[in-house]
Amino acid sequence: MTTSGAEQLTLAGLAPRKRRKRAPAEHTPAEQHPIAQVVLDVQALHLGQTFDYFIDEKDSEAAQPGVLVRVRFGGQRVSGVIWARTDTSDTPRSSIRYIERVLSPDVLVPASMREDIGLVAKAYGGTRANILRFAVPPRVAKVETEQRLAASFRRPVGGSLPDNTQGGFAGRGTNPDGTKPAGSTFAVASTVSEGAAQGYRRLTANYADVNVLHDALTGQRFQSFVFDSLPGAQEWQRNMAWMVATALSAGKAAVVELPTMREVEDLMHMLRNYGLKPFAPVPTGGWMGDVAVLNAKTMPAADRYRTYLAVALGQVKVVIGTRAVMYAPVEGPALFAILEDAAYQNMDGMMPYPQARGVMRLRAKSHGGVFVAMANARTPQSQWENTGPGTVETPVSGYSTAIHPLASPLKDATPWVRWLNRDELARLADPSIGARVPHTAVRVLSKALESGPVLLSIPQDNVSETLSCAKCHRQVRCAKCSGPLQLPADRRDSTPRCRWCGAAAINWKCPGCGHERMRVVRVGAAGTAAELAGLFRGVPVVLSSKTQGLVRDVACQPMIVIATPGFEPRVRPVSAEQGSAGHEYRAVAVLDAWTSLYALGVDARLDTLTAWMRAMSLCAPRSRGGQALILGETDPAIAQSLMLWDSRILAAKDLEERVETGMPPAVAAACVWGRRDAVMTLMQRIGALGGDWTACGELPGMLGPVPIAQPDTVDARELEATADRVKAVIRVPQSRRAELAARLHRETARHVASRKPGELRFRVDPKDLI
Numbered sequence: 077m078t079t080s081g082a083e084q085l086t087l088a089g090l091a092p093r094k095r096r097k098r099a100p101a102e103h104t105p106a107e108q109h110p111i112a113q114v115v116l117d118v119q120a121l122h123l124g125q126t127f128d129y130f131i132d133e134k135d136s137e138a139a140q141p142g143v144l145v146r147v148r149f150g151g152q153r154v155s156g157v158i159w160a161r162t163d164t165s166d167t168p169r170s171s172i173r174y175i176e177r178v179l180s181p182d183v184l185v186p187a188s189m190r191e192d193i194g195l196v197a198k199a200y201g202g203t204r205a206n207i208l209r210f211a212v213p214p215r216v217a218k219v220e221t222e223q224r225l226a227a228s229f230r231r232p233v234g235g236s237l238p239d240n241t242q243g244g245f246a247g248r249g250t251n252p253d254g255t256k257p258a259g260s261t262f263a264v265a266s267t268v269s270e271g272a273a274q275g276y277r278r279l280t281a282n283y284a285d286v287n288v289l290h291d292a293l294t295g296q297r298f299q300s301f302v303f304d305s306l307p308g309a310q311e312w313q314r315n316m317a318w319m320v321a322t323a324l325s326a327g328k329a330a331v332v333e334l335p336t337m338r339e340v341e342d343l344m345h346m347l348r349n350y351g352l353k354p355f356a357p358v359p360t361g362g363w364m365g366d367v368a369v370l371n372a373k374t375m376p377a378a379d380r381y382r383t384y385l386a387v388a389l390g391q392v393k394v395v396i397g398t399r400a401v402m403y404a405p406v407e408g409p410a411l412f413a414i415l416e417d418a419a420y421q422n423m424d425g426m427m428p429y430p431q432a433r434g435v436m437r438l439r440a441k442s443h444g445g446v447f448v449a450m451a452n453a454r455t456p457q458s459q460w461e462n463t464g465p466g467t468v469e470t471p472v473s474g475y476s477t478a479i480h481p482l483a484s485p486l487k488d489a490t491p492w493v494r495w496l497n498r499d500e501l502a503r504l505a506d507p508s509i510g511a512r513v514p515h516t517a518v519r520v521l522s523k524a525l526e527s528g529p530v531l532l533s534i535p536q537d538n539v540s541e542t543l544s545c546a547k548c549h550r551q552v553r554c555a556k557c558s559g560p561l562q563l564p565a566d567r568r569d570s571t572p573r574c575r576w577c578g579a580a581a582i583n584w585k586c587p588g589c590g591h592e593r594m595r596v597v598r599v600g601a602a603g604t605a606a607e608l609a610g611l612f613r614g615v616p617v618v619l620s621s622k623t624q625g626l627v628r629d630v631a632c633q634p635m636i637v638i639a640t641p642g643f644e645p646r647v648r649p650v651s652a653e654q655g656s657a658g659h660e661y662r663a664v665a666v667l668d669a670w671t672s673l674y675a676l677g678v679d680a681r682l683d684t685l686t687a688w689m690r691a692m693s694l695c696a697p698r699s700r701g702g703q704a705l706i707l708g709e710t711d712p713a714i715a716q717s718l719m720l721w722d723s724r725i726l727a728a729k730d731l732e733e734r735v736e737t738g739m740p741p742a743v744a745a746a747c748v749w750g751r752r753d754a755v756m757t758l759m760q761r762i763g764a765l766g767g768d769w770t771a772c773g774e775l776p777g778m779l780g781p782v783p784i785a786q787p788d789t790v791d792a793r794e795l796e797a798t799a800d801r802v803k804a805v806i807r808v809p810q811s812r813r814a815e816l817a818a819r820l821h822r823e824t825a826r827h828v829a830s831r832k833p834g835e836l837r838f839r840v841d842p843k844d845l846i
Contacts, residue, residue, distance in 0.1 A: 103174045106136035109161035112175060115204045116149055116156040119427070121821060122829035124203025127156075128165040130174045142183035142190060144215060145175050157185050157208060182220060184212055186388060189405040192439050199438060199471040200840050201746075201817035201824075202428030210424055211403035213372070216381040222362070267351035268321045275318030282306060282485040289479055292446045293319060294326040296409055300437060300476040302458040303450040306489045307693040307721060309647065309659040312415065312450060313346040319411060319448060320394055321350050328445065329406040332396040333432050335419040336642070338628075340369060340396055347394070355383060355392050370397035370404060399424065402435045412440040413448040416690075418455045418682055420843060428821075429839040433457070434472030441474075449476070452689035452723070455682060456734060459727035460741040470813045472841070473741065486721060491664070491695040491702035494520075495715040510550040510588075517665060517705050518611055524663035524703065525615060525634045529647060531661045532638045533691040534604055535671045543572055547591035551670060554579055560674070563596070604638050604667065612636060620645050632658045641687035644694060660696040662703075669708035677844040678739060685714050685726055692718065738775040740841065744813035746820060747842045749803040751834030754827060755781055756804075758836060761826075762819040764806050772807040779845070780804035801835070805845050816840065 113126035129147055131139045139145065141158050148154075153176065165172060185193070185208070193207045279286045283306075292299040305312045320330040334340050344354060347367055355365030368383045369375075375383075380400075386392045388405040395404040399421060402412075414422070414436050422432035433449060440447035449458050461467060461476040468474075481489075494500070496516055501509045508514040513521075524530050543552040543561050552561045554574035561572040561581050572581045572594065585592055605617050620627035620639040629646040630637055632654055637645055649658020672684040688706070696702030706715055717725045735742040748755050756765070763769040764778040771777050781802035808816050820838045827836050 101174075103130065104133045106131040106133050106139075108136070109163055111162045111165045111172070112139060112145070112158045113160045113162060114145060114147060114156040114175075115159050115208065116147070116154050117209070118149070118154060118205055119203070119209070120828055121203060121427075121825035124197075124205060124825070126159050128167050128172055130172050131161070132174055135175060135178050138178040138181050139175060140183060142185040142187065143178055144180040144184055144212075146177040146179055147175055148173050155179065157190075157212070159190060159204075180215060180220060182385065182389065184215075184385075184388060184405075186405055186407060188407055188443065189388075189403075192442055193403075195438055195442060195471065196430055196435055197428070199434065199814070199817060200428040200430045201821035201838065202430070206426070206428055207403070207430070209426075210372075210400070210430075211405075213380045213384050214377055216378045219378055219382045219385060222382065265325075269325045271350040272318060272321040272325050275314065275321065279315065279318060281482075282489075283479050283481055285477065285479055288477055289319075289446075289448075290322065293322045293328070293411060296444060298441045298444050298446070300440070300447045300461070300474060301449070301479055302454065302462050302476045303448050303479045304454055304481060304723065305450060305452060305693075306481045306486060307452075307491070307689075307695070307697070308489055309656075309694050310342075310346070311489070311693065312452075313342050316343055316413060316415065316450065317346040317350060319413060320347065321352075323411040323446070324352075324393060329393040329408065329410040330395070331401060331404045331406055331410060331412050331436070331439075332394075333401050333412075333414045333422070333436060334396065334398060335416050335421045337371060337374065337398065339415060340371070340398065342646075343396055344369070347396075352394065355386060365392065367394040367396060368392040370395055370401040372400035373398065399432055402432045402439070406443075408443060408445075410440070410443050410445040411448070412436040412443075412445060413450060416451050416686065417449045417458070418451065418453075418679060418686060418843070423843060427837065429842075431472070431841055431843075434841060437474075438472050447476075451686070452693060453682060453686040453717070454723040454727040455679075456727055456730045457741045459724065459731045463728075468810050470744070470810055472813075473810075480724075481721075488699055489697050490721045491692060491704045492698045493692065493704045493706070493719045493721070495706045495710075495719060497706075497709050497715075510544060510548045512544075512607070512667065513611060513665075513707065517707055520703055520705060521636075521663055521665060522612065524701075525612065525636070527634070527701075528632050528657075528660070528662040528696075529630055529635045529637055531644060531664045531691060531694060532604065532608070532636060533644070533664065533666045533688065534638060534640055535668050536640065543594045543596060545586040545589065545591050546593040546595040548586060548589040550586060550588045552581070552584070552586075552594055554581065555584075561594075608636060608638075618645065632660075637661070639691075641690070644691055647694070657696060657700055660700070660702065661694050662696055662701065663705070664692050664695040664703075665705040665707055666691065667707050669706050669710040672710045672714065678734075679843055681711055681714060681726060681730065684710075685717055685723060688714070688718060689721075689723065738772055738807055739845070741810070743772055743807045744810050744816055744840070745805055745807045745842070745845065746816060746838050746840045747803060747805055747845060748820070748836075748838045749784060750801065750836035752781065752800045752802045754832065754834040754836040755802055758820075758823045758827065758838075759804060759806065761823045762806065762816075764804075769806065769808055772809065775807065777808065778804055778806055813840075 110131055112129045112131050114129055115126055139158060141160050143158055145156055145158055146153055147156055193204050193211060197204050197207050276290055289301055305315060316332060323330045352366040355363060355368040358364050363382065368386055370383055387395055395401055414433055417433040424430050437447045461473055462478045496514060498509055501514055504516055506514050506516050521530050544550060554561060556579050561574055563572055605619055616635040618627055618630055618635055618637045620643045626643050627645040629648045631650050632647050633650060647659050647661060666688050675684060692704040695704050706718060713726045713729045717723050748758060759765050759778055769777040781804040784801050784803045786801060817840050824836055824838060
């Protein structure tokens with residue numbers, strides 16, 4: 077049977093559908109610079125270059141560098157950003173397509189931002205498209221109309237403050253109806269200038285070399301600083317707000333990156349004292365304000381896009397927020413400041429994993445601005461930049477000037493910090509040596525509870541158990557490897573076993589007192605609350621942790637607050653008479669300090685010191701009777717740094733050890749992980765196996781590979797192909813960091829382009845190497 081004459085069947089009375097042939101669209105290339113170099117929203121490493129497209133004459137005015145467009149690529153419609161316009165192209169004209177649509181008439185990515193994105197991508201071994209997905213939020217069309225309408229009401233003025241409303245207060249010029257807002261631009265500028273002058277006098281009395289920072293904030297050249305803050309419930313907020321106000325007074329923009337939204341709210345409250353208002357809707361219509369907040373995690377898409385546009389169009393000069401703020405599209409010399417630069421929140425979770433500290437410093441240098449890394453505990457990176465041997469300039473690091481507290485103000489602002497370890501308790505003849513909360517600590521905390529709240533900082537919030545001697549309270553340790561003992565999950569077997577080697581503790585005896593019985597110590601927020609209920613009867617107990625829930629603040633009255641790091645409630649005064657004392661805890665105690673001895677990671681000691689200093693900074697100073705306690709054994713360098721409130725002690729020790737062992741920042745390092753054959757092939761091609769990077773000085777260039785677990789998101793169908801998953805570390809001198817990123821990018825792009833099977837990823841400047 078032949079089908080040559082077959083026809084499509086149709087219903088009775090209906091003719092077959094005929095497809096209409098569309099005539100090809102007629103295009104006329106733009107008269108000037110008809111070629112657009114477009115960065116496409118394609119994340120593959122081997123497609124990181126720009127692609128050429130023709131610009132139609134009708135779109136020539138709107139299709140400016142920095143605008144968002146829609147184009148055809150590989151049979152699909154994709155978005156992209158015009159990076160530049162040229163007259164010629166290396167691609168044959170017959171192969172060049174036209175831009176289909178200009179999506180945004182506004183320049184979303186200004187020229188300086190495009191340059192910054194290129195520098196960041198190069199520094200971390202990624203592509204410009206990788207950085208664009210972090211930097212530019214998803215487009216919301218209705219917001220663009222809103223922002224253009226608001227921008228049309230701004231007064232075009234120039235000069236320096238207070239004459240320049242664009243120098244930080246452009247959004248405060250007039251209301252949409254033409255009337256002046258309640259607080260005029262000139263009044264706000266005057267308030268900011270007066271507040272900055274008062275803040276400068278306060279900082280000069282408390283910190284050394286503040287004049288150098290002040291001159292940098294008001295000058296026109298790049299400088300980098302490391303800022304060690306005094307303790308105090310509102311100290312870092314005051315210092316950061318002063319830097320923002322000083323930069324604004326000099327006509328500069330300010331970008332401040334903070335670990336979480338709690339710190340954003342704290343800083344916003346302090347900026348209000350300078351007369352600055354948050355960027356928010358106003359009753360007369362539109363959005364106005366002096367300080368914008370950027371947060372990619374919790375902000376609605378429309379609000380984030382609106383804020384981004386306001387910054388890109390110059391309506392707002394101060395931007396604060398979490399990690400997303402490091403890409404704020406500010407122009408010209410600006411302040412780029414970061415708080416707690418070692419926080420784990422500072423690293424983006426997708427390729428190429430840029431670090432906020434490096435990005436902020438790179439952008440400050442690119443803009444000729446000022447970079448400030450402020451922290452309770454100075455990081456080894458900051459210590460290396462300030463005093464480290466062999467400090468060299470890299471794209472993301474270099475020499476930094478230190479701002480450190482003066483000795484006398486530091487002593488007055490610090491609480492009385494005591495380390496109640498076994499030796500100190502023995503000297504005090506405390507009979508409860510080894511107890512989780514010894515009698516000496518109970519007396520101190522009971523005295524503090526007479527006048528206000530007490531904070532107990534614990535390392536974890538889940539209810540877990542550990543074992544100690546029932547007589548002397550010494551922690552129970554394994555006789556073979558000295559690891560901690562625990563009861564097995566199956567309580568039918570009551571023999572304690574070591575957490576590290578799994579050996580059973582049979583016929584155990586305490587090496588300190590010879591006692592043969594153990595007791596269970598409950599560790600965690602709920603367990604701690606139950607344990608302390610018997611020690612402080614009738615005192616209210618508040619729990620604040622990830623599992624128990626965050627308590628934002630507590631009243632300044634007697635109570636026990638148990639919190640994990642990062643979840644410490646703020647103290648609010650109950651009356652105006654309390655003043656500054658109404659924001660402070662009367663005492664702070666760190667429980668289970670011994671857990672710091674077993675923390676993993678290169679930054680384990682730094683993270684411990686940071687958490688403890690953050691908690692103790694909420695305590696009242698010794699002049700108002702504030703006391704801080706470290707309960708248990710810990711690294712002496714950590715305890716000494718706390719008691720003297722000088723984090724340089726631990727930072728110097730960490731840096732010395734890292735120089736000896738070849739760890740960052742003494743060297744530049746990158747982690748490479750994926751399928752074993754892919755990782756080993758990459759290591760060979762970049763020179764880590766039998767090449768010029770086989771050794772890093774006197775140390776081996778490559779560490780590993782070591783097996784690692786499967787990712788939580790792996791598809792069950794991929795398990796067979798990715799079962800042999802490993803991680804390796806490559807180390808090179810800091811002077812060759814840029815070359816390291818380039819080689820890793822090139823070889824990983826080759827792996828992707830060749831469609832070879834197996835996972836392969838890398839990360840430059842990882843926080844931890846394990």
